[in-house]
Amino acid sequence: MIWEFWSANAPALLLAIPMLGAFATPLIGRMGKTPRNLWILLITALTFVTSAVLAVEVYTTGPVIYTFGAAASSAALVSDSGGIPVRIIFNVDAMSAFMALFASFVGMVAAVFSFPSGKMESGRDGYFALLLLLLVGILGMVCTGDLFNFFVFLEINSLAGAALVAYRIDKGVAVEAALKYAFLSTLAGLLVLYAVALLYGQYDSLNIAVIAERMQFGFLDKVALALLLTGLAMKAGAVPMHFWTPDTYSMAPSAITAFLVVASQASLYGVFRVAFTLYGLTLNYVTIGWFIIILGVLSMFVGVSMAIPQKDVKRLMAYHAVSQTGYMLLGVGVGLAVLGDPVMLESFGLTAMEGGIFHIVNHAMYKGLLFLTAGAIFYQTGTRNLNKLGGLGHSMKWTMLFFVIGALAIAGIPPFNGFASKLMIYESVFAFNPLLSIIAMVVSILTLASFVKVFHAIFMGPRQERYAEVKEVPVPMLAAMGILALLTVLMGIFPQQIVDLVISPAAGALVDQGSYIASVMGGL
Amino acid sequence: MNMSNLVRTGAGLLMPFVLVFGFYIVIHGHLTPGGGFQGGAVIATAFVLLIVAHSRETIRERISLGFLKNTETLGLMLFIVTALIALAAGIAFFGNWLVNTGSLFGTPVAFGINPGDLNTGGVIPIMNIAVGLEVLGAMSVIILAMLSVVRGDA
Numbered sequence: 001m002i003w004e005f006w007s008a009n010a011p012a013l014l015l016a017i018p019m020l021g022a023f024a025t026p027l028i029g030r031m032g033k034t035p036r037n038l039w040i041l042l043i044t045a046l047t048f049v050t051s052a053v054l055a056v057e058v059y060t061t062g063p064v065i066y067t068f069g070a071a072a073s074s075a076a077l078v079s080d081s082g083g084i085p086v087r088i089i090f091n092v093d094a095m096s097a098f099m100a101l102f103a104s105f106v107g108m109v110a111a112v113f114s115f116p117s118g119k120m121e122s123g124r125d126g127y128f129a130l131l132l133l134l135l136v137g138i139l140g141m142v143c144t145g146d147l148f149n150f151f152v153f154l155e156i157n158s159l160a161g162a163a164l165v166a167y168r169i170d171k172g173v174a175v176e177a178a179l180k181y182a183f184l185s186t187l188a189g190l191l192v193l194y195a196v197a198l199l200y201g202q203y204d205s206l207n208i209a210v211i212a213e214r215m216q217f218g219f220l221d222k223v224a225l226a227l228l229l230t231g232l233a234m235k236a237g238a239v240p241m242h243f244w245t246p247d248t249y250s251m252a253p254s255a256i257t258a259f260l261v262v263a264s265q266a267s268l269y270g271v272f273r274v275a276f277t278l279y280g281l282t283l284n285y286v287t288i289g290w291f292i293i294i295l296g297v298l299s300m301f302v303g304v305s306m307a308i309p310q311k312d313v314k315r316l317m318a319y320h321a322v323s324q325t326g327y328m329l330l331g332v333g334v335g336l337a338v339l340g341d342p343v344m345l346e347s348f349g350l351t352a353m354e355g356g357i358f359h360i361v362n363h364a365m366y367k368g369l370l371f372l373t374a375g376a377i378f379y380q381t382g383t384r385n386l387n388k389l390g391g392l393g394h395s396m397k398w399t400m401l402f403f404v405i406g407a408l409a410i411a412g413i414p415p416f417n418g419f420a421s422k423l424m425i426y427e428s429v430f431a432f433n434p435l436l437s438i439i440a441m442v443v444s445i446l447t448l449a450s451f452v453k454v455f456h457a458i459f460m461g462p463r464q465e466r467y468a469e470v471k472e473v474p475v476p477m478l479a480a481m482g483i484l485a486l487l488t489v490l491m492g493i494f495p496q497q498i499v500d501l502v503i504s505p506a507a508g509a510l511v512d513q514g515s516y517i518a519s520v521m522g523g524l
Numbered sequence: 525m526n527m528s529n530l531v532r533t534g535a536g537l538l539m540p541f542v543l544v545f546g547f548y549i550v551i552h553g554h555l556t557p558g559g560g561f562q563g564g565a566v567i568a569t570a571f572v573l574l575i576v577a578h579s580r581e582t583i584r585e586r587i588s589l590g591f592l593k594n595t596e597t598l599g600l601m602l603f604i605v606t607a608l609i610a611l612a613a614g615i616a617f618f619g620n621w622l623v624n625t626g627s628l629f630g631t632p633v634a635f636g637i638n639p640g641d642l643n644t645g646g647v648i649p650i651m652n653i654a655v656g657l658e659v660l661g662a663m664s665v666i667i668l669a670m671l672s673v674v675r676g677d678a
Contacts, residue, residue, distance in 0.1 A: 005611075012617030016608055023600035026593060066616065073616035 009073065010054035011066035011090040014100060014139050017047050018107075022132035029125030037115050040128045044108035047135065051097070051104040058097040059505060063519040065145075066090040076520045085207045085520055091145025093516060094505035095357070099142035099269050101502075102361045106262045106368055107135040110255040113372055113480035116379075116473070127167055131256070134160040134263060141266040145520060147196045147278075148206045150270065154192060154235070157263050158185030165252040165260075177251035184234060184244045188267075191231030195224040208278055209520035212513060217282040225283060228274045229291070235267035238329060239298040242322045246306075249318035250384070254375020255480075257314065258368035261321055265360050268325065272332055272510055280513040281340055289337025296329030297436060300443045308450050313384045314374050316454060317367070320410060323443060324363045330440060331356020331425045332510075334432045339511065348431040353507040354499055355424030361503075362417040362491060366409035369484040373403040376473040376481065377458060386457040393459035395470045400459045402481045407455055409488045411448035417488050420495030527577050535577035542570040546660075553652035554645035560652035564659025571664045580671050592664045599658030606650050622646035 006013065021043030029036045058064050066073050068088045076085045092100070111131060117124055137157030144150050162185060166178030200206055202221070203214045215221065234241035245264075249257045275288060303323025310316035335353030338344040376399045377392065378384055393400045409416035412423075422444060430437035472478070491498055509516070527535075549556075550563030575583050610619035623646025624632045631643045642649075 009611055009617065012611065016604065016611075016617060020604050020608070023597065023604055026597050027601075068616055069610075069618040069620065070616045071619065 006050070007053050007057050009066075010050050010057060011064060011092055011143055012068070012073070013050045014047065014054060014104075014143065015136055017050060018043060018132040018135045018139070021047075022129040022136065025129040025132065026125050029128075033124075036125065036128065040111050040115075040132070041108075043132060044104070044111045044135070047139075048101075048104040048108050051100040051139070054092060055097040055101045055502075058092055058094055059502070063091060063093040063509075063515065064097075065519055066092070083521070084205060085210065088149050089145045089207060089209075089520060090143045091209065091516065091520060092143050093519070094502075094509040095269070095272070095507075096142045096509075098357070098361070098502055098506040099266065100139050102364055103138045103142065103262045103266065104135065106259055106364050107131070107138075109368065109372075109480045109484060110259040112476050113255040113258070113375065114253070115476040121168075123167075127164065127253075130160045130164050130167075131259070134164065134256075134259060137161075138263055138266045142269050145208050146206050147199065147208055147211070150208075151189065151193050151196055154267070154270070155185075155189050157266060158182065158189060158235070161185070161248075161256075161260055161263055164256045165248050167253055167256070168251070170251065174251040177247040181244050181248040184241075188231040188234040191227045191234075192270075195227035195231070198224040198227075207520060208273070209517045212278050212280060213517045213521060215279060215282045217279065221279075225274070225279060225288070228278075229271060229288075232267045232270040232274065233295060236264050236271060237299075237322050237325055238295045239302040239322060239326070242299065242303065245322050246310075246315045246318040249321060249371075250312055250314035254314070254371050254378065257318075257375075258371040261367050261371070262364050264321075264325070265328075265364060268328060268360065271329075275336055276339070276510045277513055277516050285339040286337050289333050289335075289339070292329050292333030292336060293436065296326040296331075296333055297439055298326070299323060299329060300326030300440060304443045304446045304450065308446065308453075311386050313377070313386055313389070313454060313458065314371065315384075316386075316450065317370050317374060320370075320447060320450070321363075321367055323447065324359070324367065324410065326443070327359050327422065327425055327440065328356045328363070330429060330436060331359060331421075334429055334436075335507070335511070338432070344432075345511070348428040350504075350507055350511070351424055352428035352432065353510065354503045355421050355428060357506050357510075358424060358495070358499060358503045359418075359421035362409070362421045362488075365484050365491065366406045366416070366418055366488050369402060369481060369488060370406040370410065372477070372481045372484065373399050373406060376477055379473055379477070380470045381467055386454065389458045390461045390467075391459075391464045392467060392470065394463045395467065396459075396472055398472055398478055399481070402485045403455065403459070405485045405488055407451035409492065411451055412444040413448070415489070415492045417491035417495070420492055420499075424499075532577045535573050538573065539570055542573065543567060546570065547656075550652055550656035551649065552642065553656075554648045555640040555642065560655025561659050563652070564656040565663060567656070567660040568663035568667065571660075572667060575667065575671065580668070584668070587664075589665065589668065592661045592668075594661075596658050596661030596665065599654045599656070599661060602657065603651055603654035606647050606654065610647075620646040620648070622650070 028039045065076050067076055070087055076089050077083060133156060137153050137160055140153030141150055162178045162182035165181050166175045168174045198220050199211050203211045205211060237245040252260060300323050303319050307316050307319035331352045335349045338349040409418040412418045426437050426440060546563050546567035549558035549566055550560055553559030607618045610621045611617055613621040622630050624630060629643055629645050629649050631641055633644050
């Protein structure tokens with residue numbers, strides 16, 4: 001009974017639970033710190049369970065449709081609407097369910113990591129309410145089947161994110177970073193909005209499935225495509241629109257940075273959804289595929305070469321985040337470039353896409369872990385400057401272990417998860433164009449070099465006088481880092497099982513434009 | 525610093541009209557142009573009028589920040605709970621479970637041109653009221669927050 005209710009309404013509950021949680025947080029926060037933390041834990045855990053229920057449903061029975069405000073949520077088309085879906089529809093396929101699953105997981109981990117608050121920190125109720133709203137924004141973006149709705153959730157994502165970046169005012173530096181993030185997010189949002197308006201003007205609908213079915217790929221559609229890809233790639237932090245990432249990622253509280261990585265990946269999901277589902281085979285897939293590949297290669301290379309000279313540990317990691325985003329763009333871009341050729345798609349295109357999509361979740365895990373370790377170090381020492389840190393390996397052994405796991409994973413060393421997805425990308429991209437594969441490997445080596453430096457600067461060396469008082473971080477922080485580290489290792493040891501179970505249906509769902517359309521339009 | 529007696533009295537005279545107009549826009553949201561957001565913003569301008577006529581300190585003494593924040597939370601909770609009740613009623617999230625039931629806001633809409641009946645629309649007027657409460661609370665909090673950094677006469 002409760003299971004049936006839960007699974008039938010999972011797409012709505014996925015948003016309703018964190019929204020209710022966010023709105024009630026100011027009230028619950030009055031009861032004190034412990035009830036509020038328990039409430040946040042309950043809400044994020046329930047959201048995660050809901051996304052798991054939804055994922056099970058999608059992976060076993062196919063795409064799930066949820067029509068908001070209708071008498072029956074599964075009916076996309078009303079009998080007297082003339083075959084046009086009139087309401088906001090959530091169209092959750094394997095790709096969406098996969099994104100929602102790990103986004104809600106990282107949300108939970110970020111919340112747990114935030115429970116021990118620093119001495120000078122106030123306004124925690126607002127912090128947690130915004131964290132939950134950020135979760136709403138991400139989940140909405142990846143689940144929605146409506147373009148305008150996508151824009152609305154993109155804005156929720158941006159606004160909540162910007163407010164959270166400014167949380168640690170830090171003599172105005174964090175506020176400046178937040179303002180920059182807010183401006184650029186608004187710019188990206190407006191580009192998306194304008195593109196949505198262009199598409200709406202031509203196809204009289206905002207539903208992705210309807211527009212995809214009617215897509216002509218005329219001049220205005222090309223303009224809309226350029227606007228959508230630019231806006232979303234900007235939000236995803238791809239070079240040359242990456243300039244907000246170092247400021248934003250380094251000034252935000254670390255748990256938020258770990259979660260902002262997922263927020264950027266929701267925009268990356270938008271890029272893929274637009275290219276594969278909204279336009280699909282009608283667009284010039286070789287050109288657009290190469291456009292995404294070049295964005296990816298630029299992001300990889302510029303990101304890592306900017307990361308090497310950094311002295312602020314979180315700024316360094318932020319540039320690495322840009323660099324890793326490049327791998328995802330490269331993998332999926334190769335898939336797009338061979339979309340129209342079934343033989344090439346079968347022989348390496350799908351593997352490249354699987355590698356890119358697998359890298360999304362791997363990146364969320366190990367990069368989240370790395371940002372959390374940076375947060376743990378900042379929590380205890382109050383600095384992110386690599387020249388001032390040192391010798392922490394004596395006092396923060398667990399943090400050091402977690403950092404090593406994250407650093408080896410991001411550098412693509414077996415048996416960690418970064419290796420699994422990078423190997424898939426190397427192999428399949430080599431079949432497409434060997435040069436791209438070589439660039440990807442060189443970037444990995446540079447990543448390793450950079451993290452060896454960071455590891456040495458933070459943890460090695462003799463115990464330092466000024467950090468004599470430093471001890472290990474509180475248990476919730478260790479638990480949050482530990483679970484991400486555990487997953488980083490597990491996903492590296494069992495990559496084939498995860499790819500078969502989760503990743504390959506997601507890649508299949510991206511390629512299969514027809515079933516996305518049919519799940520909405522075929523329901524009359 | 526207080527404005528002159530004339531301004532304060534004038535503001536006092538205008539207050540009920542602004543408030544009535546604001547609530548009118550909120551409650552008639554499903555019949556006429558406007559709605560929760562617009563009405564809430566109009567009500568918040570009444571709050572600004574009070575701050576201009578009297579000083580910010582006087583207003584802060586009379587109306588607590590907690591009260592405004594509570595208004596905001598109340599609006600948000602009303603909104604989400606109204607949407608959630610639809611699930612309990614067996615229809616989709618945000619479904620209109622009150623429309624055409626004959627109870628509150630449940631009169632069926634008359635066919636053809638008619639002057640409009642306030643008692644229609646189902647959950648839409650309730651959502652409008654919720655948004656109105658949220659916006660008037662949030663806007664007032666924002667105004668107070670922005671004024672709190674202004675030095676001197678404000």
